[in-house]
Amino acid sequence: MSTSVLKIGGSTLEKLSDTFYQGIVNRVEKGDNVIIVHGGGPAINHQLEALAIKSEFCEGLRKTTTDVLTIVEQVLSGQTNKEIVRKLKLAGAEAVGISGCDGSTLIAKEIDVHKWGYVGNVTTVSTKLLDLLLTNQMIPVVAPVAMNQLGQPLNVNADAAASAIAAAVSAEEFVFVTDVDGVFHNGKKLDQIYSKQAEQLIADGVISGGMIPKVKGALASLTSSLNKVRIVNGNAPYDERSGTIIMTQVKAIIS
Numbered sequence: 001m002s003t004s005v006l007k008i009g010g011s012t013l014e015k016l017s018d019t020f021y022q023g024i025v026n027r028v029e030k031g032d033n034v035i036i037v038h039g040g041g042p043a044i045n046h047q048l049e050a051l052a053i054k055s056e057f058c059e060g061l062r063k064t065t066t067d068v069l070t071i072v073e074q075v076l077s078g079q080t081n082k083e084i085v086r087k088l089k090l091a092g093a094e095a096v097g098i099s100g101c102d103g104s105t106l107i108a109k110e111i112d113v114h115k116w117g118y119v120g121n122v123t124t125v126s127t128k129l130l131d132l133l134l135t136n137q138m139i140p141v142v143a144p145v146a147m148n149q150l151g152q153p154l155n156v157n158a159d160a161a162a163s164a165i166a167a168a169v170s171a172e173e174f175v176f177v178t179d180v181d182g183v184f185h186n187g188k189k190l191d192q193i194y195s196k197q198a199e200q201l202i203a204d205g206v207i208s209g210g211m212i213p214k215v216k217g218a219l220a221s222l223t224s225s226l227n228k229v230r231i232v233n234g235n236a237p238y239d240e241r242s243g244t245i246i247m248t249q250v251k252a253i254i255s
């Protein structure tokens with residue numbers, strides 16, 4: 001039995017096929033643990049626009065005012081999260097949608113209130129509720145809304161939330177499902193990148209925007225038991241050569 005964390009990007013959610021959800025259900029039926037963490041950027045933008053609420057990004061993170069926070073929580077927890085739960089049910093599995101606030105799964109701290117408002121970094125993950133669901137063969141579907149020590153909801157980047165959860169549950173597999181075939185450089189997909197190279201690609205601006213928290217999240221979760229993280233396209237067939245694998249640097253063997 002292995003534990004997998006799948007981060008499903010808001011960028012790809014609408015286009016995911018029934019086969020994608022069936023693949024997850026097949027794994028759960030085989031006895032694997034699967035935890036889903038999802039984003040919801042496009043759906044949040046749509047609702048903010050509909051309500052004429054202004055929203056800006058600063059260094060890749062959405063500035064989150066009280067009004068923006070209300071919409072982020074409504075859309076992620078109330079809409080996107082439940083759409084995934086229903087898709088998994090149709091594919092034959094019981095799934096339970098939670099946000100990081102439920103069971104204190106994700107406790108976070110404001111990064112910089114003046115710069116980003118109610119945006120947080122995860123400081124603590126409680127695996128109690130996740131474990132309870134997994135031992136009952138239910139798929140936890142986590143919306144990346146956390147709370148601080150005082151119960152204030154905080155908007156957390158979904159890639160970072162998934163990374164914190166993957167580390168806390170000692171996942172054997174961690175996959176980012178997004179809208180591109182992997183990490184690209186000079187128009188070509190990179191099949192694998194080592195940690196040092198990934199840091200360099202970020203510094204050089206080759207990896208930018210929404211790919212930055214994904215690659216940083218992958219790097220942060222690499223351990224001796226999780227030595228590779230994959231970034232794949234949710235709308236392309238999945239095989240061993242799919243996507244980009246981010247790996248720990250291989251240490252030179254000195255004889």
Ligand SMILES: Nc1ncnc2c1ncn2[C@@H]1O[C@H](COP(=O)(O)OP(=O)(O)OP(=O)(O)O)[C@@H](O)[C@H]1O
Nearest residue numbers: 009010011039040041178183184206207208210211
């Ligand atoms: N070097 C790169 N290779 C591939 N994609 C890149 C690269 N640099 C930046 N990107 C961008 O990263 C995007 C993926 O991140 P994005 O945040 O948009 O999606 P997501 O995380 O799947 O969705 P959400 O943020 O809604 O959960 C790609 O669509 C692409 O535009």
Ligand SMILES: [Mg+2]
Nearest residue numbers: 009039159210
């Ligand atoms: Mg993103």
